[in-house]
Amino acid sequence: MNRMENLVIVDIGSNSARMSIYRIENDGYCVELKRSKSDSRLSEGMGKEKILQPVAINRTINALKSFKRIYSSMNNATVITIATAAVRQAENQKAFIRKVRKKVGLDVRVLSGREEAYYDYLGVVNKIKMNDYMVMDIGGASIELVRVRGKKRRDLISLPIGAVNISERFKLNNSVHAADLFNAQRFLKENIHRVPWLKKADHYQLVVLGGAARSLARINRSHQHFKNSDNLNGYHLNQRQVMGTYELLLRKNLHNRKEIHGLENERADIILGGLLPLITVIDEIDSRRIVFSEGGVREGLIAEYIKKHYRNY
Template identity: 25%
Template sequence: MRYAVIDTGYNSTRLCIYDLFPNKTFRILGSQKAYLRLGEGVKEGLPIPAEKVSEAERVFKSFKTILDKKGINNIKLVGTSAFRYASNGNQVAELLSEIIGAKMKLLSGEEEGKFSAMGSLNTLPVDSGVIFDLGGGSLEVVYFSSRQIKEVYHFPLGALKLAKDFSDENELRKKVRNELSILKPSNGVIIGSGGNVRALGKMDAKLSAFPIKSIHGYELYIKQVSKYSKVLMNLDAEERSNLPGIGKERSYTVHTASVIIEELGKILDSSTILISSFGLREGVLMESIIENPREKWLEAFANWFNVDPPWEVYNYFDDFYMKVTSYILAVIKMTGFLDPYDTCYKLLRDITIPGFTAKEILMISLLCKASSGKLKKKNLGPLRKVLNKNKLLDKGKEIRKIVESSVAGVL
């Protein structure tokens, strides 16, 4: 089933088009984003300015053209903090709804937090901890346990909102600490979503030469965020835009975002953040929390290539990494690639596969390379100090034997 989700917030609006599969996983077919900044300058009781509304109309008409050409009628339209703050939020929502032909749902802070948490929970292998979604106008913090949402907190600490209100770093930190003082430490993993979180992850990955392009499931250390925040707060927007992974649009907000993330990490008593490339839109699309996300996403991987999931190959091994590697290789082999091993190695470094962390994808890609028999020590990258090349090559031989003996995923 094909769906479109349009998420319009304080800073930006984005249209995403998905194939939604029966097991509730998805494939992203395309997206378009515009930095409308509807919430810029809007405070409680003030309207979204007429020029911002006109720009939103233009963007939504372009979205409508895409949706009509694709023949998509299943459309989910949501609005967040800008609409909550503005005195004319409901009227603007109605206007944009008429253009698209679907009613915009204005989310409360709690609803925004729950949907964002669903998007992350459904795409990462996590059990308990805290998920935060940092947007342009607000911050949502969600505690979860046994993959179930327990508590939702909402704060007026958006990265764009604070960038406009605070120029002094000490005052900014004081504001953030005061707002977040009601939070308690996390008993599990910390997951962060939102454009600025991803921008910091991209910058860190590039600076550390991490070989996987996708930053979904990438581990970002709070001590690094602390270093970045001190630098970013002392640069102007143009200087920030020239940093790796940042770009022009994020240069206006990434400095305040880094301070918020640093202070949040300290309060939650965490040394790392696991970055999620998915959040609110995917939560709105999926509507509920799925169980066994790893196997659901492996099934989705086969769906992407329109082949049957090779579960017999997957179930042959007990070792987690060998199971997943052999499964992915079998899918690629069935798809018709002449060299599935090299294709697997390159593909996993250039694609986002939900359900796994970035380090897990890196390890699986190395086993794909090992299965070709061409693994070099330089291929190990950041794992070269903890992995034994010869052991990987031995595992690769076993994997290749099973993959080669399979016929259409059957052993």
């Protein structure tokens, strides 16, 4: 019997909400049919109190409703809804989950930081042809680090530091003052230096995920005149190229950053806060090669789902 199904993964992130739809054949073969994204910026204005704000919640609810209009017409659809750092950290998490269930009919699974890092690893391991590397996922309200040796995860951690909260806390959205940048650098260095196993990853190549990483890749691909700026899997930069791009962004105010080819307007105000954790980790482990992957949490969830439900896979 052919039990082909459509698997819908709705990912409520800190900076954007995303939906991916996959068709799974009865032998476990999987193909992506559609993806959608909304820059809902759920973590905007959470502050030290870690309260999801009404405007950000409503933006996210509207994005989820627009996703539902797409997948609700599909036959044999299984919907998995996850939320990451913004909802994970929120004091009003339960109220948000209740509102999503009431307004959209979705049951939200809030991933722990360790689960998010683990799914990042699962999503990357079969896409990257390397044995030893470190995965770094830069989100809106957290970063995940996974040390991989011999293709196996050895250490993983999630830190509540991301593109949106770093940008807001240290005023990196527009023109950057030296004192603010210094304080941001010091804060990140202190937090990342505390990761106990990081020295084991000295000189590891970095496999980077997340919106800030994609923007970094697209800016460089545009500069290098690549015709396709979206197929990023396996694309790589060296340390000098990453630092050069960061310096270019740092020299410009928000208005001028929006004119850089490859950088989405919606990300221009948080790109410095998004790339600063990467710069800090590169410096901490002296990574010479930065590799981009299309894999991540959603791909990790798919891999787990297929392994669990399709025995022949």
